[in-house]
Amino acid sequence: MGSLKVGLLPCLKRRAQERAPVAMPDRTGESISPRDVSGLPWWVSEVAEIRDERGAVVVLPEGASVPHGFDAKRVYFLYTDLPSAQRGNHAHTRLHQVIVCLTGSVTVELDNGRVTETVRLESPNIALTVGPLVWRRLHTFDPGTICAVLASEPYDPEDYLHTYEDFIKHLDDHVARSGGAAS
Secondary structure: OOOEEOOOOOEOOOEEEEOOOOOOOOOOOOOOOHHHOOOOOEEEEEOOEEEEOOEEEEOOOOOOOOOOOOEEOEEEEEEEOOOOOOEEEEEEOOOOEEEEEEEOOEEEEEEOOOEEEEEEEOOOOEEEEEOOOOEEEEEOOOOOEEEEEEEOOOOOHHHEEOOHHHHHHHHHHHHHHOOOOOO
16 A cells, blocks of 8 residues: 555635744745745645535545645544643654544644644644644644544654753754754
């Protein structure tokens, strides 16, 4: 069985909140695809849905072309019946993910050290793509919520930044190594 090529459509809605800037790679001069108009390392997309009298099917088509597209090397599911549960609370140094809420709903907080955003996932045809170096926290799960996560890499414990302080230090180090600009 081949790998699944993750493909999504344009940005939908978002609530972004500017914070006091901290050291973050400069994106000046980078080529930003029209689908990634915000320049942020995450975006919300609507996935094609096919409906008829029997219900609906949502397909992530193989070979679809998207900014920062990737072959899924790992798929896993998050679920809980505890509304107070929290997942995530970490960042990755290399991993890309697509998060889809299959049933129920969940709130996802995203932070790249400069901008924070809160996204509510509540439909299986809405996907959240999260790039590397984004702190993420999933919370406020409806009872019975199930999320599918497609990951660009196999599990690697060395890819995780487990504390927010380590995350900010990693961003500062990245900027210092690249001479003040993103590499």
